[in-house]
Amino acid sequence: MNMKHITKRDKQLAIVLTFALVLTIAVRVGFDKKATTDTTATESALRAGAVTEFESLQTAGLTAGSISDINDYSNATAIVSNEEKTKVTSQLLIDQKYEEGTVYGYKNLGFSEVEGNLNVREEASEDASVVGKLTNHNAVEIKSTSKDGKWLEITSGNVEGYVSAKYILTGDRALALVDDLIATYATVKVDTLKVREKPSTDSNILSKVHDADDLRVISIQTVENKDKDGKTVTEEWVEIEHDDEETEEIETAFVFKNHVELANKFPTGKTIKELHYGSEVDDTRVALCEMALKYYGGRYVWGGSTLGSGVDCSGFTMAIYRQFGIKLEHHAATQATQGRRIKASEAKPGDLFFYKRPGHSGIGHVGIYIGGGQIIHAASSRQGIIISSAYYQTPLAVCSYLD
Structure with missing residues (x-):
């Protein structure tokens, strides 16, 4: 009788203990689940608010020189936290890797702020030669600052030189433009x-x-x-x-x-060369055109082929091309057979345009294309070596010898 009573109480106690244990586990699981959800929510909020965090850091005085200070914000706009990260905004259509601690590859980013063009000079002086130009909101890599703070040494595309510091946005003012310009x-x-x-x-x-x-x-x-x-x-x-x-x-x-x-x-x-000749023009073509331009205003001599003494049209092209190891005959119609025929729309600086001479039906005149829709040519004894529109008359042929 007593044994049965003890057994019954034991069973009741076991049920109570089991229920308590289940309740404890349920509470613990609920707590753990809540903790995981909160962590996930926090991470999601950080991702969603990364740009806001980045902007608040900017207003706190972040400069382009202290990008590494926010590397922990791996999703902040335009900031790459390590070599394996990629950044794509709504404007960007490809993934691309960037060096750690850079703004899309720029270590010290600036943007020009000008109306019109900003000269890039060979040295930190207004008297120095202009080697290129920036338009508004062109990106620059700032390499150094002059002692007086008035000049910045920069690179921008293929341009290297010095610009007036007052026309370059830096620090958080530059970073604020990143998303709009990339x-x-x-x-x-x-x-x-x-x-x-x-x-x-x-x-x-x-x-x-x-x-x-x-x-x-x-x-x-x-x-x-x-x-x-x-x-x-x-x-x-x-x-x-x-x-x-x-x-x-x-x-x-x-x-x-x-x-x-x-x-x-x-x-x-862009460099001065790119502005004048186009970014696709190689150095040989540029050198050929610049040599031809040295003789602008020179004498026209029928049958002449000596630069500086006097040339006719085919003598001029023959003499210029000779300087670059290309042998042309002293005859415009024959020169037109020595090159590769191309369309006028495909012409690059250094190619030759051929025309008829008044009173003749076939090719009788030739000029060197210098870009911008212009040629330099030995026109006549009255005009000498001049620059004209490449379409002052319809060209009969256009040939390339440099590709």
Whole structure:
């Protein structure tokens, strides 16, 4: 009887203890679950508020020289916390890795703030030669500051030199512009690339761009087209901003993705060479044009081929090209057979434009294209060596000898 009573109480006690244990476990699990949720929520809030945190750090006096101070904010706009991190904003269409502690690869970022152009000079002096120009909001890497603080040594694209410090935004003022100015660009990797109205090789050609040209990207599109045999092929095209020469408005166009290289960039300055000849022109072409321009205003002599003494049209081109190891005959029509025929729209500085001479039906005159729609040529005994529009009359042929 007593044994049965004890057994019954033991069973009741066991039930109570079991219930208490279950309740304790449930409470503990609930606490652990709540703690995990709070941690996740905190992490999510940090991610969502990363830009706000970054902005508050800016207002606290963060400068471009102290980027490493906020490396813990791995999601802060434009800041890369380590080599494995990538950054893509709504404007950027590709992932790209950047060096630790940089703003999209810039260690000491600044932006120009000017109306018109800012001269980049060879030395820290207003009397120094101009080697390039910046337009408004071009990015610069600041390398050093002059002792008086008035000049900054900078690089911007291919430009290296000195600019007036008062026209360069630095620190948090520069960082505030980062998201607005960074964008994806397509850099042309072939000599000439056709810009088309639609993403298809059958589409209208709107214009042509050249090696090293930067095109601002709008989107990257994968489309299905038909090849020459009628088979369906999958192609990638890059939608770009395109200036309509007639309306002077920015519209959209397409280039084939295989012929460009995509990168996230800021707009940068240009060298004097790039401004005059274009970014796609190599040093040989520039040197040839600059040599030809040295003889601007020189004498025209029928049958002449000696620079400085007097030349005719083909004698001028022959003498200039001779300096670069290219042998041309002293006859315009023959020179037109010695080069590679190209379209006038494909011409680069240093190529030759051929024309008819008054009273003749075939090629009888030649000039050197110097870019900007102009040629330099030995025109006549009255005019000498002059610069004219490349289309002062319709060219009969255009030839390249330098590619």
